[in-house]
Amino acid sequence: MIDDKTYSELEEIAGRYPQKRSGLLPMLHLVQSVEGRITPEGIEACADILDISAADVSGVATFYTMYKRRPVGDYHVGVCTNTLCAVMGGDLIFERLKDHLDVGNDETTEDGKITLEHVECNAACDYAPVMMVNWEFMDNMTPESATQLVDDLREGKEVYSTRGPKLCTWREAERVLAGFPDGLADEGPSAGPASLVGLSIARERGWTAPSGKASGRTNGTAETKEGAAEQADTGRAETETKQEEGKE
Amino acid sequence: MTDTLTPVLTDLWDAERSWTLKTYESKGGYSALKKALDMKPDAIIEAVKDSGLRGRGGAGFPTGMKWSFIPQDNPNPKYLVVNADESEPGTCKDIPLMMGNPHVLVEGVIISSFAIRANTAFIYIRGEVLHVIRRVQAAVAEAYAAGHLGKDIHGSGYDLDVVVHAGAGAYICGEETALLEGLEGRRGQPRLRPPFPAVAGLYASPTVINNVESIASVPSIIEHGADWFASMGTEKSKGYGIFSLSGHVAKPGQYEAPLGITLRELIDLAGGVRAGHELKFWTPGGSSTPLLTDQHLDVPLDFEAVGEAGSMLGTRALQIFDETTCVVRAVLRWTEFYKHESCGKCTPCREGTWWLVQTLARLERGQGTEQDLDDLVDQCDNILGRSFCALGDGATSPITSSIEYFRDEYLAHLTHGGCPFDPAASTLFDTAGARS
Secondary structure, eight states, X not given: OOOHHHHHHHHHHHTTSSSGGGGHHHHHHXXXXXXXXXXXXXXXXXXXXXXXXXXXXXXXXXXXXXXXXXXXXXXXXXXXXXXXXXXXXXXXXXXXXXXXXXXXXXXXXXXXXEEEEEEOOOSOGGGOXXXXXXXXXXXXXXXXXXXXXXXXXXXXXOOBOTTSSBOOOHHHHHHHHTTOOOSOTTSSOSSOTGGGHHHHHHHHHTOOOOOTTXXXXXXXXXXXXXXXXXXXXXXXXXXXXXXXXXXX | OOOSOXXXXXXXXXXXXXXXXXXXXXXXXXXXXXXXXXXXXXXXHHHHHHHTOBOTTTTOOBHHXXXXXXXXXXXXXXXXXXXXXXXXTTOOSHHHHHHHOHXXXXXXXXXXXXXXXXXXXXXXXXXXOHHHHHHHHHHHHHHHHTTSSBSSGGGSSOOBEEEEEEOOSOGGGGSHHHHHHHHTTSOOOOOOSSSOTTTSOGGGSOEEEEEHHHHHHHHHHHHHOHHHHHTSBOSSSBSEEXXXXXXXXXXXXXXXXXXXXXXXXXXXXXXXXXXXXXXXEEESSSTTSOOEEGGGTTSOOSHHHHHHTTSOOTTOEEEEEETTSOHHHHHHHHHHHHHXXXXXXXXXXXXXXXXXXXXXXXXXXXXXXXXXXXXXXXXXXXXXXXXXXXXXXXXXXXXXXXXXXXXXXXXXXXXXXXXXXXXXXXXXXXXGTOOO
């Protein structure tokens, strides 16, 4: 149910932006936090606040994969099966978890604890195979550590992200995504081990960036818009720029 | 002679509570901001132009020039939007940067906004990285409390508000105009260009959209000078960048080095390809950049040399695969990703990626014919350059490059009646006997 408090928080999100419709993505995160999924009532509330149609809101809610039309468990468990993680073991982990939890992709266990989903690259490839629980990193997973993880979550044990705090629930996570901080930013490390390998080598060997006095030739890049577009890494930038200039 | 690794953005990551304002300022943080506020905005743009900084989000467009396209006589507000939607498969640099040192991004946002005369800036972070969003939210709050953000920043008369915005799961929103649609509360579908965002971007107003690493590089340029930045890198690819090694190397991770370092040097630093195995193929800058092989170990990783080698520097996302990896399986999986992420706006990409998956899946099962390879190349020809945005272009890269270098491996699937590889052999935990 969208109560008065939620309604006013939805309005507060819209108010952060020069044009209120910009608030829609975080507003839908808040709807999920309160409702456990995107509900018709949540859609109506957003539409009402933003002066757009419910169909407009629905169109947005169905475009983005983080918005769920069916109830999500306390823990959304994602297994990266994009190429690199898949090759490094993500496929085996996902198969093992489907079997272990007796659910398919994007399904929730009967106890309502766990929703399992295979996810796309989550920008932690140096920690492959990677899993995400409620969008917190669980790095360097194996089939064994993955089954242990979901067992611990179902039993209500305390579980920590490898690079973050004790795992909160999916609804609590969605509230942070809506722009309401939970005060946990200071938990967890600055960086995981893989993030630091290059820096550690530099420290060992005494390598640093040049001193402030270093000087190099500064005229390497293009001087004109077209020159820059030609230098840029896509043929697309070049054709679009020429088109704008009316030269093609 | 510049050192092999040059930590600038990563330099703070091993410090105690590196994400806090206190730690950042104790290492000289926000001194570039004070310097910048005493400069003329145009002088900052000139400095960034002179430095040779080129966009770190993949396309390599000169950052200072992008800023100079903002028509200052346009009566609409100007906006800065940071693209923190890091989603390109293999790319994993902006996420640890925002987790370990969010203040360098915030400082960069303030200086860059001041330069383009924006009073509102947005940091659009993909939604699937909760702790990173916490850290950036906290850094922005700390910057407000310290007077680095808000009204009349440090008595300069300059006002800036920053909004941290969480996305909701859409690779396409890494494309700058699709990102603007997302930020306007719409489905993330790209816009036709021209007009470019510099003229008509967010709310049809002049908008600069830059990658996290580009913006985070700005404080160092202001602090140490354009020629300091240009003392690193190669002739046309200046400065430092974070190189992300992943996959079958002994020590995957982040290595910050001048542009122009080679994969051979990086793999050497990473302790080599995993023990007992050899390099088979790699991506220089994410899955949208054509595959390279062991012939390309000595290509300088800068925009020009990687381009000449037939690929693109992209995001310096070096995904390393050894000989246990089936290239057909790898390419099929990437193609399924592009099909899933195609926004559906244009026909070549929406339909084309679907057909590519059908054809590749059949080949992978060993059920296709050699003709399918020619069909794939033909389909790619009809997608590349004919789709609305670069997603379609990117989808063709792994396919055409893998057929170029590994045609025989595709054919082996046909003669073998399926995949000749053992998928367990490529996993990290194979040696521990942890098969499912």
